[in-house]
Amino acid sequence: xxxRLVFENLRHRKVRTGLSALSxxxxxxxxxxxxxxxxxxxxxSADRAKGVGADIWVKPPSTSAIQLSSATMPEKMLDAFMxxxxxxxxxxxxxxxxxxxxxLTGIDYQKFTGLSGPFKFVEGGPFQGKxxxxxxxxxxxxYHKGVGDTVKALEKEWHVCGVVEPGKxxxxxxxxxxxxxxxxxxxxxxxxxLKLDNPxxxxxxxxxxxxxxxxxxxxxxxxxxSQFSVENxxxxxxxxxxxxxxxxIVGFLVVSLTMYTxxxxxxxEIGILKALGASPGDIMGILVRETLxxxxxxxxxxxxxxxxxxWAINHFVRxxxxxVITPDWWPIVAAIAVVASLLGALYPGMRAARxxxxxxxxxx
Amino acid sequence: xxxxxxxxxDLRKVYRVGELDVAALRGANLEVPKGEFLAIVGPSGSGxxxxxxxxxxxxxxxxxxxxxxxxxxxxxxxxxRTRLRRSKVGFVFQRYNLLPTLTALGNIEIARYxxxxxxxxxxxxxxxxxxxxxxxxxxxxxxRALSGGEQQRVAIARALVNHPAxxxxxxxTGNLDTENATAVLDVLRDLNERLGQTILMITxxxxxxxxxHRTVRMRDGRVLxx
Numbered sequence: 357x358x359x360r361l362v363f364e365n366l367r368h369r370k371v372r373t374g375l376s377a378l379s380x381x382x383x384x385x386x387x388x389x390x391x392x393x394x395x396x397x398x399x400x401s402a403d404r405a406k407g408v409g410a411d412i413w414v415k416p417p418s419t420s421a422i423q424l425s426s427a428t429m430p431e432k433m434l435d436a437f438m439x440x441x442x443x444x445x446x447x448x449x450x451x452x453x454x455x456x457x458x459x460l461t462g463i464d465y466q467k468f469t470g471l472s473g474p475f476k477f478v479e480g481g482p483f484q485g486k487x488x489x490x491x492x493x494x495x496x497x498x499y500h501k502g503v504g505d506t507v508k509a510l511e512k513e514w515h516v517c518g519v520v521e522p523g524k525x526x527x528x529x530x531x532x533x534x535x536x537x538x539x540x541x542x543x544x545x546x547x548x549x550l551k552l553d554n555p556x557x558x559x560x561x562x563x564x565x566x567x568x569x570x571x572x573x574x575x576x577x578x579x580x581x582s583q584f585s586v587e588n589x590x591x592x593x594x595x596x597x598x599x600x601x602x603x604x605i606v607g608f609l610v611v612s613l614t615m616y617t618x619x620x621x622x623x624x625e626i627g628i629l630k631a632l633g634a635s636p637g638d639i640m641g642i643l644v645r646e647t648l649x650x651x652x653x654x655x656x657x658x659x660x661x662x663x664x665x666x667w668a669i670n671h672f673v674r675x676x677x678x679x680v681i682t683p684d685w686w687p688i689v690a691a692i693a694v695v696a697s698l699l700g701a702l703y704p705g706m707r708a709a710r711x712x713x714x715x716x717x718x719x720x
Numbered sequence: 721x722x723x724x725x726x727x728x729x730d731l732r733k734v735y736r737v738g739e740l741d742v743a744a745l746r747g748a749n750l751e752v753p754k755g756e757f758l759a760i761v762g763p764s765g766s767g768x769x770x771x772x773x774x775x776x777x778x779x780x781x782x783x784x785x786x787x788x789x790x791x792x793x794x795x796x797x798x799x800x801r802t803r804l805r806r807s808k809v810g811f812v813f814q815r816y817n818l819l820p821t822l823t824a825l826g827n828i829e830i831a832r833y834x835x836x837x838x839x840x841x842x843x844x845x846x847x848x849x850x851x852x853x854x855x856x857x858x859x860x861x862x863x864r865a866l867s868g869g870e871q872q873r874v875a876i877a878r879a880l881v882n883h884p885a886x887x888x889x890x891x892x893t894g895n896l897d898t899e900n901a902t903a904v905l906d907v908l909r910d911l912n913e914r915l916g917q918t919i920l921m922i923t924x925x926x927x928x929x930x931x932x933h934r935t936v937r938m939r940d941g942r943v944l945x946x
Contacts (some may be wrong), residue, residue, distance in 0.1 A: 357826075357833035364821035628817045630880075631778060632831045635799065683919030711777045717817065 362645040365622075372614065377653035379610040380697060383603040384658020384689045389665045391685050392419045394586050396669075396678040397457075406577060407523040409472035410447070410549035411558050413572040413580050417571035419546075420583075426453070429572070430545035437550055440564060442557040443509040447471045448545030449525065450535050452510065454598060457676055460489075460509050461526035462535030462545075471551050472524055479503050480518030483531050489514035490529040492522040498675035510538050527675055563685075607654075611647060611700025619643070619708040626708050627716025636709035647701040651693045658693070659686060724787075725918050726752035726775060728943075731784035733770050746772040746941035747784070752886075757912040757919045759929035762938035768922045769890065771938070775920065776809045776888050777801035789885040806835040810879030814891035816871040824874040825859035828881050832887040835882040846881060852914075853877050853907055871902030876907060880917070883925055887911070889921040893928050905931045 366373045392680035405413075414437070416429040428450070437446035447470070465482050471477060475482075480503035489507055496502055496519045499686060500568050507514045509530070514530060536542045558576045565574050575583070586592050619626070626639055662681070669679040728750040735742045745767045752758055762768050773779040773788060780801070786793045789808050796804065797938060811817075818827045842850075850856040853873040863871050872892060879887055889900060889908065893901035909931050911917045921932060931936045937944045 357829050357839055360826060361819070361822060361830055364826070368821040467735075624817070625819055628819060629834070630802075631776070631805060631811045632816070633802055633834045635802045638834065703893075714773050717813070 358642060359645065361649040362642055362649065365618075366646055366649055369618075372617075373650065376610060376614040376650050377657055379580075380607050380651055380654025380693050381657030381661055383607045383610070383696070384693055385661040386606075386657055387600055387603050387689050387692065388658065388662035388682060388685060389669075389679070390596055391453070392666055392679040393669065393677055394589070394592055394596065394661065395682055396666075398584040398586065398682040399680055400678040402581045403523055404525050405580055406585070407472065408525045408549055408577075409551065411552045411555050411577060412550040412562060412565070413575045413577065414548040414550065414565065414569070415573040415575075416546070417573070418574055420588075424547070428541060428546050429548070431543045431545050434545075434548055437548060437565075437636065440550075440561060442552045442554060442561055443550050444553045445549075445551035446472045447549045447551075448532065449547055449549065450532055450539075450541075451526065451547070452535060452539060452644050456507055458528070459526060460528050460530055460535065462532035463525075463529050464532045465529075468525075468529075471549060475518070475524065476521040478519040478521060480516070481495065482518060484517055485515065486531060486534050487512060487514050487606075488517035488531065488580060490518045490520055491516055492520050492524075492527045492675075494522050495519075495527045498673055503693075512538060532645065581655045600692060604692060604699075607651075607693060607696030608700040611697040613644060613700075614650070615647060615704035616699045616707075618646070619704045619711075621720040622708075623711065623716045626711050627713050630711070630713035631717065638703045639711075640709045643701055643705040644698065647697045647705075648694065649696040651690075654697075655686075655690050655693045658689065722822070723753055724751045725756075725789055726750065726920070727785070727787045728768065728771070728775075729785040731771070731774065731786050732782045733767075733774060733779065733941075736780075743941055745774075745784075747941050748938070750936065750942060750943050752918065752920065754913070754918055755916040756907065757932045758921070759806065759932035759935040759946070760922045760928050760938060760943075761926070761935055767941040768938050770941075771943075772888055772890050772920070772922055775886070776811055777804040799801040803935060807882065808885040810884035810887045812872070812875050812879050812889040812892045814894040816863070816868070816875045816895070818871055818875060818878070820863050823860050823862050823878075824855060824866065824870075827863075827874060828878045831878045832881050842881075846877075847878060849887040849911075849915075850877055852894075852910060854903075868896050869903055872896060872900070872904050872906065874906060876904070876911075885918065887917055887919045889919060891922055891924065893923070893925065901925075901928065914916065920941045 400587050416427040419427050431448050434446040434448050437443055441480055447467045452460045454460055491501060501507055501516055502519060505516045507516060536544060552558060562574050562576060577688040582627055629639060666679045728748055731745050731748040733745040735744055748767065748771060760768050770779065774781050774793065781794050791804060810891060819830065820832060853876060855873050855877060857869055858866060866874065886921060893904055896904060905928055908919055912919050923929050
């Protein structure tokens with residue numbers, strides 16, 4: 357019976373109920389979108405790292421597995437790597453950060469495709485000229501640049517010669533030598549990608565390399581991929597926590613305001629219920645149930661909205677940022693929505709529960 | 721009087737308004753036998769409503785003795801008065817005071833639920849009461865779809881669903897036209913005569929008071945002719 361009253365109360369004020377649930381929904385979406393973005397971008401980076409096909413990655417000192425860095429190492433080291441037992445290919449790549457999260461990656465086309473297999477061209481083909489650039493399909497879809505178009509980067513104009521399927525190391529490839537020239541950094545690469553004759557020897561080779569290059573960061577592909585997690589991106593975990601905190605505050609304020617208005621508007625009804633023998637606990641219980649329904653509605657709306665946000669990100673700006681749906685966070689955001697909403701309902705609920713019945717009955 | 725269902729002796733109630741103490745009841749005495757239909761009349765500010773609220777367990781007396789169905793209200797805690805409202809008292813208000821979001825039946829059922837957490841079909845005698853009140857075909861309607869008279873009859877049904885010892889009616893015809901007022905008063909008298917329901921009715925209207933067995937007048941916080 358109380359449930360029917362709660363349901364009818366919410367139904368009675370459809371617009372307010374809808375807007376309140378939607379506000380909680382946006383709070384839920386905000387969290388899911390941030391988490392989805394974080395995990396999506398890390399997954400994309402991990403997928404591209406795996407797509408290279410190297411067994412071992414060597415990075416210069418003072419770099420990390422996943423952070424962009426301008427540090428370089430001599431290209432000649434590749435020859436030394438080839439002398440290591442089990443190493444059958446050693447390929448250098450040179451990654452230069454551009455604006456935002458985008459990068460330009462220099463490769464030796466023959467050597468790189470020798471390591472990771474041929475590119476799958478959607479249109480066009482390999483480099484023909486010095487200032488040619490190969491972009492991936494996501495880049496093409498986001499920036500509408502295809503073969504024959506020009507891309508400006510590092511104050512140079514690069515001619516798109518090919519569009520490839522995504523999933524290999526980078527989104528924009530240029531000739532290694534050209535990029536070294538442009539950066540005035542000849543003979544340098546930012547990482548070495550090693551292929552072994554037998555992947556089972558990976559750890560033995562890494563151990564040997566670490567003895568010779570103690571300052572260098574040397575990872576197996578599994579180690580590298582495992583580094584692409586929220587915990588390993590400096591500040592990301594804290595950023596997510598800040599968003600969660602803000603969401604709780606927003607949810608708290610929305611529900612607090614809604615319930616406060618509700619209690620004021622229903623002062624007389626609270627008086628009626630008290631005259632019928634409802635205890636303060638009964639009154640509080642009604643508001644708590646209304647709040648929980650709002651939170652549940654908001655949670656559901658938030659998940660639906662997060663699918664929309666996910667689609668929009670992956671449809672319109674996929675080259676820059678990527679998003680994934682994170683069902684493992686649905687119970688967490690449900691708890692957040694419930695906690696924030698209950699906190700918001702606390703003061704209005706207590707006010708209603710303590711409301712003097714006679715005053716409430718004479719409320720106009 | 722041992723057969724009184726309501727017994728009020730030297731009842732006083734002082735309200736604090738700002739920095740002033742306002743005496744609403746100044747030693748009221750009243751005895752109401754079981755099964756009586758009593759009208760209470762008096763000018764505004766005479767203490768009628770305060771007496772009504774104290775008898776209904778909505779306000780706590782400042783001093784004096786007041787018992788409803790043998791229960792001493794002066795010694796009751798807040799939760800004790802809540803329990804009293806559930807089991808021994810039914811209210812009918814001038815402004816009907818139905819919950820607008822529930823149907824007529826929902827309003828009746830919520831009172832039953834609050835009183836005893838009962839759900840399920842209404843008992844046969846109560847269905848008979850609904851027929852007596854002529855609202856048995858209006859139960860699925862929300863208050864806004866009911867006339868004033870119908871709303872007040874639903875309020876009476878709600879007040880009686882838990883078989884209270886006393887029915888307290890505060891100006892039950894105050895918002896009704898003559899025809900509907902007569903219908904409601906007929907119903908109250910009928911309930912009293914058929915079911916022996918004890919009724920206390922506050923009214924300004926002498927014609928309404930005439931329906932009662934007895935009329936007492938209040939003035940300045942006292943019952944004049946008990």
